[in-house]
Amino acid sequence: xxxxxxxxxxxxxxxxxxxxxxxxxxxxxxxxxxxxxxxxxxxxxxxxxxxxxxxxxxxxxxxxxxxxxxxxxxxxxxxxxxxxxxxxxxxxxxxxxxxxxxxxxxxxxxxxxxxxxxxxxxxxxxxxxxxxxxxxxxxxxxxxxxxxxxxxxxxxxxxxxxxxxxxxxxxxxxxxxx
Ligand SMILES: CC(C)(COP(=O)(O)OP(=O)(O)OC[C@H]1O[C@@H](n2cnc3c(N)ncnc32)[C@H](O)[C@@H]1OP(=O)(O)O)[C@@H](O)C(=O)NCCC(=O)NCCS
Numbered sequence: 148x149x150x151x152x153x154x155x156x157x158x159x160x161x162x163x164x165x166x167x168x169x170x171x172x173x174x175x176x177x178x179x180x181x182x183x184x185x186x187x188x189x190x191x192x193x194x195x196x197x198x199x200x201x202x203x204x205x206x207x208x209x210x211x212x213x214x215x216x217x218x219x220x221x222x223x224x225x226x227x228x229x230x231x232x233x234x235x236x237x238x239x240x241x242x243x244x245x246x247x248x249x250x251x252x253x254x255x256x257x258x259x260x261x262x263x264x265x266x267x268x269x270x271x272x273x274x275x276x277x278x279x280x281x282x283x284x285x286x287x288x289x290x291x292x293x294x295x296x297x298x299x300x301x302x303x304x305x306x307x308x309x310x311x312x313x314x315x316x317x318x319x320x321x322x323x324x325x
Contacts, residue, residue, distance in 0.1 A: 153212075153251050155259050158192050158202040161211070168211040169204050172240045180301060181278045188216050188236035195222065203259065205239070205252045213239040213252055217260065219267055226306060228293065232260045232267040237281070244280070253288035261311050269308045276303035 161169065172185045182188075192202025199222040205213035215237040218224070227233040234256060239248045260267050274281050276296065282305070290307035297304050 153248060153255055154206045154209075155203040155215075155252075155255050156206055157197070158189060158204060159197065161204055165204060165206075165209070165211055169214055172211065172214060172238060174238050174241050178238070178241070178278075178280075181275050181281065182236050182238050185214055185236075185238065188214055188238075191216055191236075201259075201263070203256070205248070205255070207243075207248070211240075212243045212248060213237070215252065215256060217256070217264075219264055224273075226273055226294075226304075227271040228269060228308065230267065231269040231271040231308060232264055234270055234272040237272075249281075249284040250287050253284065253290075257288075257309065257311055268311055270311055271306070271308040273299075273304050273306050275299065275301055276305055277301065 156165075158166070158169070169189065170185055174182065174185075189202060192200050199218060199220050201217040203215050203217065204211040205215065216235045217232050218235070219232045223229070223231070224233050224235070237249075237252070239252065257270055260270055271293070272285065272290065274285060276282075285307055288309070290309045292305055293308045294306040296306070
């Protein structure tokens with residue numbers, strides 16, 4: 148089944164009903180251990196400079212079904228490679244999980260960073276080894292490990308990234324410059 152096309156919208160651009168829906172997103176207590184609460188994620192983006200932190204609601208037909216935090220430059224976490232954008236606290240509402248929205252959202256996030264933060268050539272994230280759902284979602288979205296795992300708060304932490312530079316189509320005219 149092809150899921151409905153999703154859209155991303157900054158927290159600051161949401162109307163009050165959409166903000167309430169974001170804050171009402173549900174994930175299980177086990178998943179909160181991995182990703183924190185939505186209120187925590189919102190508070191990170193609420194007062195931060197919008198050119199360095201973006202809290203993006205994941206909308207399906209204008210209704211929030213998820214949320215993700217992006218940061219860069221001075222707000223880049225220390226584990227993220229310089230020049231990248233970091234993705235954190237991603238969540239899809241538990242009633243909407245396993246429908247392909249995680250995978251589709253990650254493609255939208257990559258497109259968003261390429262459009263709005265074009266200086267970022269990679270999208271980086273870290274994920275707990277035990278978070279099998281997220282690890283699979285990131286894998287199918289094209290993320291690969293860029294560093295050795297480290298021991299974290301709840302076991303090993305894995306560091307992943309994906310390029311935001313589209314691979315160039317191969318051409319027989321290899322002598323021509325673009
Ligand atoms: C991670 C998360 C965003 C994935 O969202 P989702 O909408 O369920 O993901 P998708 O439906 O697009 O699934 C993507 C892949 O992950 C797999 N997957 C999803 N949930 C899974 C689960 N609980 N167990 C095993 N695999 C799972 C899907 O089967 C799919 O793989 P496939 O294409 O081989 O079938 C969602 O599980 C979530 O919100 N988790 C709680 C918060 C969290 O842990 N965030 C990550 C912090 S690093």
